[in-house]
Amino acid sequence: MRWTACSPKERASMSHKAMLAMLDDAVTHHLLRPLDLAFARFIGERDPQADPRLLLLAALTSQLLGEGHPCLDLQALEALAAEHAWPREWLDLLATTALPVSPLLASADGLPANAPLVLDRHRLYLRRYWRYECGVAQQMLARLGAVDIDDHRLRAELRQLFPPTDHAHVDWPRVACALAARAAFSVITGGPGTGKTTTVVRLLGLLQTLQLQRAAAPLRIRLAAPTGKAAARLNTSIARQIAQLEVPDTVRAAIPMQVETLHRLLGARADSRRYAHDRRHPLHLDVLVIDEASMIDLEMMAAALDALPPHARLILLGDKDQLSSVEAGSVLGDLCRRAEQGHYRADIATWLREISSDDVSAYVREDAQALDQHIAMLRHSHRFAADSGIGQLAAAVNAGDAPQAHALLAAPCSDMAWLASAAADTPLAAMALDGDADRFASGHASDDAPQGLRFYLQCLQNQRPANSADIAAYQQWAHAVLEAFNHFQLLCAVRQGPAGTERLNREIAARLHATGWIEADRGWYEGRPVMMTRNDYSLGLMNGDVGIALRMPGSDGVVRLYVAFPATRDAQEQNGAQVRFVLPSRLGDVETVYAMTVHKSQGSEFEHTMLVLPDEDSPILTRELLYTGITRARRWLSLVGTAASIEQALSQRTRRYSGLAERLSS
Numbered sequence: 138m139r140w141t142a143c144s145p146k147e148r149a150s151m152s153h154k155a156m157l158a159m160l161d162d163a164v165t166h167h168l169l170r171p172l173d174l175a176f177a178r179f180i181g182e183r184d185p186q187a188d189p190r191l192l193l194l195a196a197l198t199s200q201l202l203g204e205g206h207p208c209l210d211l212q213a214l215e216a217l218a219a220e221h222a223w224p225r226e227w228l229d230l231l232a233t234t235a236l237p238v239s240p241l242l243a244s245a246d247g248l249p250a251n252a253p254l255v256l257d258r259h260r261l262y263l264r265r266y267w268r269y270e271c272g273v274a275q276q277m278l279a280r281l282g283a284v285d286i287d288d289h290r291l292r293a294e295l296r297q298l299f300p301p302t303d304h305a306h307v308d309w310p311r312v313a314c315a316l317a318a319r320a321a322f323s324v325i326t327g328g329p330g331t332g333k334t335t336t337v338v339r340l341l342g343l344l345q346t347l348q349l350q351r352a353a354a355p356l357r358i359r360l361a362a363p364t365g366k367a368a369a370r371l372n373t374s375i376a377r378q379i380a381q382l383e384v385p386d387t388v389r390a391a392i393p394m395q396v397e398t399l400h401r402l403l404g405a406r407a408d409s410r411r412y413a414h415d416r417r418h419p420l421h422l423d424v425l426v427i428d429e430a431s432m433i434d435l436e437m438m439a440a441a442l443d444a445l446p447p448h449a450r451l452i453l454l455g456d457k458d459q460l461s462s463v464e465a466g467s468v469l470g471d472l473c474r475r476a477e478q479g480h481y482r483a484d485i486a487t488w489l490r491e492i493s494s495d496d497v498s499a500y501v502r503e504d505a506q507a508l509d510q511h512i513a514m515l516r517h518s519h520r521f522a523a524d525s526g527i528g529q530l531a532a533a534v535n536a537g538d539a540p541q542a543h544a545l546l547a548a549p550c551s552d553m554a555w556l557a558s559a560a561a562d563t564p565l566a567a568m569a570l571d572g573d574a575d576r577f578a579s580g581h582a583s584d585d586a587p588q589g590l591r592f593y594l595q596c597l598q599n600q601r602p603a604n605s606a607d608i609a610a611y612q613q614w615a616h617a618v619l620e621a622f623n624h625f626q627l628l629c630a631v632r633q634g635p636a637g638t639e640r641l642n643r644e645i646a647a648r649l650h651a652t653g654w655i656e657a658d659r660g661w662y663e664g665r666p667v668m669m670t671r672n673d674y675s676l677g678l679m680n681g682d683v684g685i686a687l688r689m690p691g692s693d694g695v696v697r698l699y700v701a702f703p704a705t706r707d708a709q710e711q712n713g714a715q716v717r718f719v720l721p722s723r724l725g726d727v728e729t730v731y732a733m734t735v736h737k738s739q740g741s742e743f744e745h746t747m748l749v750l751p752d753e754d755s756p757i758l759t760r761e762l763l764y765t766g767i768t769r770a771r772r773w774l775s776l777v778g779t780a781a782s783i784e785q786a787l788s789q790r791t792r793r794y795s796g797l798a799e800r801l802s803s
């Protein structure tokens with residue numbers, strides 16, 4: 138029986154067989170995935186007496202999980218149906234009577250304990266995700282009380298770290314430090330270059346100073362980020378900020394400079410969801426800082442919180458407006474959904490005025506919640522000047538202000554260039570090779586201009602060591618090539634289609650081959666940039682790590698292709714090597730990345746970013762995606778996309794249905 142063919146009466150008395158046939162039909166029409174159908178079938182087999190609607194609910198919960206929603210929100214069925222083109226019949230079926238009763242469907246207390254589905258208020262979860270969400274909420278709520286702190290000393294140290302100014306503006310980094318000092322859990326959010334790293338280094342200096350003043354052992358601090366790339370970036374900026382920190386040497390020495398990936402920190406194991414560190418084997422630390430928290434999915438956050446000892450502080454840094462994590466959840470977004478307006482309590486505002494002289498009364502709200510008192514938003518970008526095209530465009534996109542975004546793009550600008558669509562005479566592959574510098578309004582010094590792929594290819598060719606060179610010279614060369622590659626990145630919203638990564642990677646390789654920059658345009662060849670697409674624990678390479686194939690002699694003197702990856706911090710400390718070389722034959726899961734998706738670029742920044750939007754209607758084209766793509770650019774942005782695509786992106790939001798915010802509100 139097809140879903141289109143059955144009457145309401147038939148539906149109410151539908152058999153499992155009929156329901157599964159209906160779901161099978163939905164798979165054929167790409168409304169569901171085979172995996173969703175398989176899950177519905179599993180539910181039907183486990184409980185042959187189950188109301189057939191439970192099978193439909195199971196399939197939909199599975200489908201939404203695949204899209205990053207930890208639950209099916211039954212109060213949002215109409216909106217979900219519109220977003221997913223679910224047939225009206227499904228809604229009618231689900232709207233009829235009370236929800237099905239089955240031993241496979243637990244209630245909010247989690248009972249029966251082995252039920253694979255859990256209905257918690259109006260949200261239906263796969264048990265595992267319900268457990269993650271409850272665990273995250275529980276651990277965060279447990280950290281929302283104020284910690285014991287000497288206000289007198291805190292005030293004095295804040296004055297040291299933030300010398301008084303004559304302006305009356307709220308000094309948000311100082312507010313962030315004060316709020317974080319009084320709590321075991323804090324979130325510092327802000328756009329690119331708003332000083333998150335600078336602030337957290339000051340905060341660590343503050344916490345360590347207060348600790349040492351009490352003649353206590355120094356706090357054990359660990360720093361982590363979700364990906365190797367993000368960890369490496371934070372490593373560089375942390376080291377710079379610590380060097381500038383005005384604190385006694387004893388305090389400076391007690392702030393770590395090493396940033397690890399979260400996987401490594403928690404002790405990830407190959408082929409296992411479990412980590413070496415968990416509730417029974419907690420991390421040995423007093424303070425955990427996690428950067429790029431927008432990339433952390435619900436499962437990862439649950440694992441991190443599970444491994445955190447009860448007394449430890451957790452400090453999250455990230456940009457709440459970026460795309461959510463690839464996997465299910467939107468933890469940072471859920472935590473920061475009220476950050477814009479502050480939502481501070483009056484007593485906290487009074488305390489802040491006394492402690493840091495900051496007047497946040499404009500951000501006091503009657504409906505303030507406990508969680509709001511742990512969130513600080515940095516609001517001023519130090520990276521982008523007030524007249525920066527990139528900075529202003531990012532703000533307009535965030536605000537969904539289409540007229541302003543168009544006006545900014547249409548005006549000549551020194552750090553931003555817009556091409557409404559790639560013309561036939563300037564194919565994207567050519568623009569990516571040359572960097573499109575001529576389109577920027579003002580001239581740049583020739584040695585300081587937006588570059589394209591040619592930049593790293595020239596470095597590869599011009600700086601190649603002589604045949605007789607030693608390994609150190611090859612190390613240096615490979616490091617320079619990797620750095621040069623990082624200067625420019627072509628980003629796409631999508632993988633498929635004319636403006637997708639797959640096609641552009643093929644076209645660019647063909648062009649580079651035709652113009653003699655590379656020796657082949659498929660398989661392994663020198664100059665091929667690749668990204669790991671899964672973690673390889675045996676090689677110590679993580680999903681998202683980028684390497685470049687280079688021809689060089691091995692330890693046996695034979696010249697062959699190796700893939701150069703940035704060395705891990707440990708390896709750098711052990712043998713000073715900045716690069717590690719891996720044979721291509723050992724790399725199973727890699728893809729070419731002349732062009733990469735915006736999703737894959739999270740946690741990275743490039744001097745020059747060329748962002749390509751698809752022309753056609755694409756559900757993936759959202760405000761968060763456009764904002765994330767734009768803010769990957771440190772100095773120059775080339776945007777390729779029609780006005781209609783930009784408008785579409787601004788009108789679509791990424792919404793993840795989750796119960797976390799509700800669990801945390803009180």
Ligand SMILES: Nc1ncnc2c1ncn2[C@@H]1O[C@H](COP(=O)(O)OP(=O)(O)OP(=O)(O)O)[C@@H](O)[C@H]1O
Nearest residue numbers: 310327328329330331332333334335336374519520
């Ligand atoms: N209060 C400040 N006054 C002047 N410059 C500052 C201030 N805070 C930070 N900066 C500078 O602004 C730049 C960006 O700061 P920082 O790296 O801390 O920002 P971020 O928010 O962590 O950036 P990202 O978006 O790269 O993560 C740095 O060069 C830093 O030295």
